[in-house]
Amino acid sequence: MSSIADDVMLTYQELIDEINQEIDRIRNEYGRSPCPSNCFQCCSNTSTIPISEVEARDLKKGLDALPSEIRQHIRQKAERTIRELEAKGYTPENMVKDTGMKAIDVVKGKSSGECPMLIGGICSVYEHRPVICRVWGYPIDNGQNLACCKKTFIGQYRNYKPLKYADYWQRCKNLSDALGSKQKTPNCYLVVALLEDAS
Numbered sequence: 001m002s003s004i005a006d007d008v009m010l011t012y013q014e015l016i017d018e019i020n021q022e023i024d025r026i027r028n029e030y031g032r033s034p035c036p037s038n039c040f041q042c043c044s045n046t047s048t049i050p051i052s053e054v055e056a057r058d059l060k061k062g063l064d065a066l067p068s069e070i071r072q073h074i075r076q077k078a079e080r081t082i083r084e085l086e087a088k089g090y091t092p093e094n095m096v097k098d099t100g101m102k103a104i105d106v107v108k109g110k111s112s113g114e115c116p117m118l119i120g121g122i123c124s125v126y127e128h129r130p131v132i133c134r135v136w137g138y139p140i141d142n143g144q145n146l147a148c149c150k151k152t153f154i155g156q157y158r159n160y161k162p163l164k165y166a167d168y169w170q171r172c173k174n175l176s177d178a179l180g181s182k183q184k185t186p187n188c189y190l191v192v193a194l195l196e197d198a199s
């Protein structure tokens with residue numbers, strides 16, 4: 001018999017499949033992938049973004065599959081970021097209030113501002129990355145307006161039916177509630193917690 005957690009993770013996988021299908025739709029209409037192959041700018045300045053519980057559980061699968069040296073490296077990177085943030089008075093609690101927007105200023109443009117899971121310009125947990133990492137680069141409806149990376153779909157993003165990011169994020173929140181956690185955790189703190197047993 002499957003547990004509630006198993007059912008939630010299956011539903012999350014269905015959400016990811018739906019997102020992938022929608023991305024394929026836009027990519028087919030556009031004719032190619034919109035991002036330059038060597039670009040990883042959107043992984044810079046993401047060390048404080050909040051991540052939901054259901055995304056965290058999937059992310060853990062990606063982290064657990066990495067060689068121990070890489071996990072150690074990721075953990076050290078995240079710990080350095082935390083030291084810099086805490087030296088300026090930030091905590092996970094005060095950071096998530098504005099989705100890490102103020103805190104990121106402390107580390108912006110530095111390697112400590114980068115997502116700890118970015119290694120040599122490559123996402124080390126690509127198949128398990130959070131939802132925002134999957135949709136950014138495509139036109140999205142964030143619930144307030146239409147948005148898109150400034151480097152993609154230049155002048156054209158309104159011509160495409162956007163990805164329903166606000167809806168995806170709400171579904172992540174609902175699934176996280178079902179797992180008993182309303183908490184969102186800033187990226188760097190989450191990574192350290194998930195790698196607690198890294199050796």
Ligand code: SF4
Binds near residue numbers: 119122129
């Ligand atoms: S999880 Fe991967 S895609 Fe997302 S910010 Fe980190 S390195 Fe980039």
Ligand code: SF4
Binds near residue numbers: 151
């Ligand atoms: S979404 Fe934008 S910043 Fe990110 S890889 Fe694509 S072009 Fe680069």
